[in-house]
Amino acid sequence: MAVVFDTGSLARHERADAMATATAEEVAGADVRFTDPRAVHGRFEEWIFGPVRLLRAELSGLEVVRTSGHIRASPAGILSIARQSDGVRVHEHFGVQEVLTSGLCGALDTDTPFVSVTRGPSISVSLRISLDELGLPGGSVRAAALGLRHSPLHPMVSAFIADLVGRADEIESDSGATDIGGMCADLIRALVFSAAGGLAADGCGAALPGPLLLGQIESYLRSHLGCLDLTAAEVAAVHNISERQLYRLWADAGRSMRQWVIAERLELARRILSDPQHAGRTIGWVARTAGFRDASHFTRRFRAVYGVGPREWRVVTGATARGAGAE
Structure with missing residues (x-):
């Protein structure tokens, strides 16, 4: 992480001018006005992932206006997908006003006049990338900006950005950071394509790069391991793809979704059994909580993977209690 700017290191009387300059530079030129010039504070942090820049902006109340004159004097050619993490931002772009609250994303073409208040x-946290790098057809960014939150991909992108900034320091220093940047570019491209109404008829999820979509599916499955009625049809529908595409996605990765879910459920059960807080729970309860309908079937699966049954595992880990259920 690099701290691009922080008013905390400045004297109070210097903050307004410095903040105005830093904010204008972030969008390649703009007029900046503050709600209360006497109480200005701000901090910009950035991470670089190949072609994509991740920027976290913590700001006091302000208004940023980028005009046609600013654009002529300093074109930028940058598209920003910004997620509002806290507070409220009112954004006017392409003649339309949007109110962005926590969790909502907005698209910003820096070479189009806008007002942000x-x-x-x-x-806010934004993914920023060159329009040349994206290679999008003319007019698609405008169309996307007017309907970003209506895209079925919007919740997925919002969650991805929130997760990315939480892990950004770790990811930036990883050897795969550039590849993550490429995935971010694909995700932005897919979101713009979706919001502009250009997705294929067989589902918006198909526009996402396979590894990213598979990662989203894995996250969904992990959060629903205890659901006894979880079906492939439900998983496919949630991610806007067909069941055929769902199975092909796993096959292309050389894995079986069914076997992956069983392994994750067994791992969840192992953690529960190792937790002293659940030492009094029956094996049947553990099985159901981890997504297994039948305790006997669960016990056989558990023994095949870990070499001991659930009760023995509790003894090994010390997570036993009087009254713990039998297998």
Whole structure:
């Protein structure tokens, strides 16, 4: 992580001018006005992942106006997908006003006039990439900006950005950081394509790069391991793809979704059994909580993977209690 700018290191009387300059530079030129010039504070942090820049902006109330004159003087050619993390931002772009609250994303083409207003403290996280790098057809960014939150991919992208900034320091230093940047570019491209109405008829999820979509599916499955009625049809529908595409995605990765789910459920059960807080729970309860309908079937599966049954595992880990259920 690099701290691009922080008013915390400046004297109070210097902050407004410095903040205005730093904010204008982030969008390649703009007029900046503050809600309360006497209480200005701000911090910009950035991470670089190949072609993509991740920027976290923590700001006090302000108004940013980028005009046609700014654009002529300093074109930028940058598309930003910004997720509002805290506070409220009112954004006017392409003649349409949007109110962005926590969890909502907005698209910003820096070479199109815009007005962005926050009346109080605000935190946003944006993925920024060159329009040349994206190679999108003309007009698609405008169409996407007017309907970004209506895309079925919007919740997925919002969650991805939130997760990415939480792990950004670790990822930036990893050897795969450039590949992550490429995946971010594919995700932005897919979101714009979706919001602009250009997705294939067989489902918006198909526009995502396979590894990213598979990662989203794995996250969904992990959060639903205890659901006894979880079906492939439900998983496919949630991710806007067909069941055929779902199975092909796993096959292309050389894995079986069914076997992956069983392994994850067994691992969940192992953690529960190792937790002293659940020492009094029956084996049947553990099985159901981990997504197994039948305790006997669960016990056989558990023994095949870990070499001992669930009760023995509790003894090995010390997570036993009087009254613990039998297998």
